[in-house]
Amino acid sequence: MVKERLEIIETDEAGNVTATYVQSSTDREGISRIDSISPKTVKSTWQKTLDVFLPAGYPHSVTSDYTEYQIYDSVQAFSSSIAGLLSSRAVLSSVGVGDATASPTAALFLSIFQESVGRIATILFAHRLGTAFEPECKMYRLLADILNDIAFVLDCLSPVLPKPLRIAVLSFSSVLRALCGVAAGSAKASLSAHFARWGNLGELNAKDSSQETVISLLGMLVGTLVVSRISTPTATWTTLIILLAVHLETNRRAVRAVVMKTLNRQRATLVYHHLKQGKVPTPETIANEEIIFERDGVLRHADGRLLGHCVVGASMSQLLSGIAQETARTGSSKVDTNTLSQLLHLFRHEKYLLWYTVTGRRVHVIIIIKKDAVVADIITAWWQALAVAEEVAKPGAETDRLDLLQRSIKTAVTCRSTYEDGLRLEGWDLTTSALETTSNTRVKME
Template sequence: MAPRITEFDEAGNVTATYVQSEGGTQGHSRVDVIPPSDSKSLWQKGLDVFLPVGYPHSVTHDYLEYQIYDSLQAFSSSIASLLSSRAVLSSVGVGDADASPTAALLLSIFQESIGRLATILFAHRLGMSFEPECKMYRLLADILNDTGFILDMISPVFPKPIRVVILSFSSVLRSLCGVAAGSAKASLSAHFAKWGNLGELNAKDSSQETVISLLGMWAGSLVVSWITSQTATWTALILSLSIHLETNRRAVRAVSMRTLNRQRATLVYHHLKRGHVPTPEEVSKQERIFERDGVLRRRDDSVAGFCAVGSSMSRLLNAVSKQHATTKSNKLESDGLATALTIFEPSPYILWNDRQSQLNRQSLFVVLKKDATPKDMLKAWWQALELACGSRVDSNDMQGFVNEVKRTLGVSSELLQAYEKRLEEAGWDLTSSALEVVAGSRVAIEA
């Protein structure tokens, strides 16, 4: 029987069928190539240039909506950029007979130097925050960038010394934007890529940005040609920035992250306490883009306290000492440390309170042991929520606090054990660490 070979692309679509005919009189055979009946149109082939191979199966469901808004924001940003660039050229002396090219060059070097130094410091200080809080930093990056545009626009009205300061600060903001946007974009791309096609997805995203930026530049060139008055220029700039920020907000809103950062872990915790296992899409609709650092929220959205994950051992020692400072007893301070170590001896972390409660809010921290895993961090965060939201013990009541710590330790462990499989089935990634936002430390305790 003559073989029939069907060829598929990465998405499982038929690209061609090969049929071998029977041998002829001279012993030769022929292979006929049959194209698919539903072959792609020229428009679809053009889209394939800008979409990941295997789309839509190779990316998550939220990819398209995010890219649409991301393209719109890039277009409006290109127009705003041209308007601010014209103001910068005016600031450095274009059209001014007394302006010196050397002075303009030195100003550019100074701006670039300040911006690069800011980039290094910003990346060092917040480097670990970008991935867990990528949605927040993606929007923050554009807020910083747009603030830089506004500073560029107002710079010509100031004297030259002040103008240099304003333009330098604008350069710093754009440098911070570059760090935050680049890091957040990398995390979002990793979220979108389902087939391990991160490199190809980034390449196609670059192609999209190139086309959109080119279109924005063409449109912006018409805008700057037609608009010359200050009123019209500011109107066009504010309109462009408004569209830019709103489309950015909608873009990050469209993303449903599968990792559990501190805010999403809090929302999931409250759902599980009601017996409901939420999906990433449900939680995405509830989460804030900007959230207070380390906040512990009750079910009614009120603040119950704050918690830091990955604190140092010295913080635990200071907390124990402070809680017993009124006794003036070194022995009691040592007993407090021994109590904390004993309670969490079988646990891969230590959860404690480092200062007196204020306004009925707990201030907690987690010291991670050397073998702590992302799931252990999740249990620690849920225990902190249970302790802050369900406890009414005054932090000055040492024995009451210890009893609550013991009770909540079992609650958080049981909660994860009961719902771990169902959470993974709902689409949550419990193996990725997204609860640490600073370079934390680990401790190894030996008897």
């Protein structure tokens, strides 16, 4: 007869106990009883309803910034739905609803034209900025809603404009909406990948769609009441401005709540300045310091001063032009082969090449990436560009470029070797590329 007491605990994805199974001692005939014990705390109806819209295993299956972002994102979607109804009513008025002289065929042609220019804009926008959406997903997420709100304003202005101008305004509005769709969709995909912790990206996107469906439905229901009670231009514009203000502010707060762990150009700059002070910053610290709209490729001092500009992933022709620009000052119009050879020798152990030119007190840096470079090498190159820019900004800075480059290599490499492990321990992702915002080339040294 077995006297051991067997206990099996069953939990859900979040680790909450759903049931406990207890086996009684086996009798002489080899039969035992198994009892199922329900947990003392049972989920309420409200919690079960939330489970329909939240990822399985929430909150453990998502990052800590997911909840705050989703709250603000829901509020902005709600206000946007109502503003969209006011915009749609204005567009219907523009195309002739209620006007006996309006032609259905003309309205159809206008719709076709809007769709056409919108789709062309989508293709061009995706081609031009496709590689920048992931590194700068926070900026483009907010930019998308700004473009969408401008489209709302143009739609509401269209009824009071002359018909020829009305067509142009509505078409431009369609372009803005198309750009919004590309930027928002791409940025959302990057943010979703950031939020998902358990490889649950597909389910997280599905639950996000469920949330948006409910919020949009509530927005349309409330918007129906709002639109039915607002008819004067003053009331319409007042309501629209309030809704757009709420929409933009909640979007700004949502984006500010996101704590990215990859190093794009701005975050790499902020991290570098902390490391120079002997501190290893956390992603939360950098998220509080970064600004949403930052110019691409700018090099800044620790106090925020603009030092210059850097191009990551430049071509060899840009490097040769940069060297030729300097040698031309000494009377030569060709590339100084000696300078090029010294530069290649200087960076023989690095996975990149770096050159800079100076205009006034502003520095322009170009980084050429070698074929076998990894993300950590590109981060090192960016830190060296910052070191160069800081040296050039100092009063009485030396003009010997190769000597300055040699010293700045040591600064950047020391930063990397000293603090790389510390950055990983703080949660930074040093394996995902976020410094390149364009389709760049690689070089191979033979």
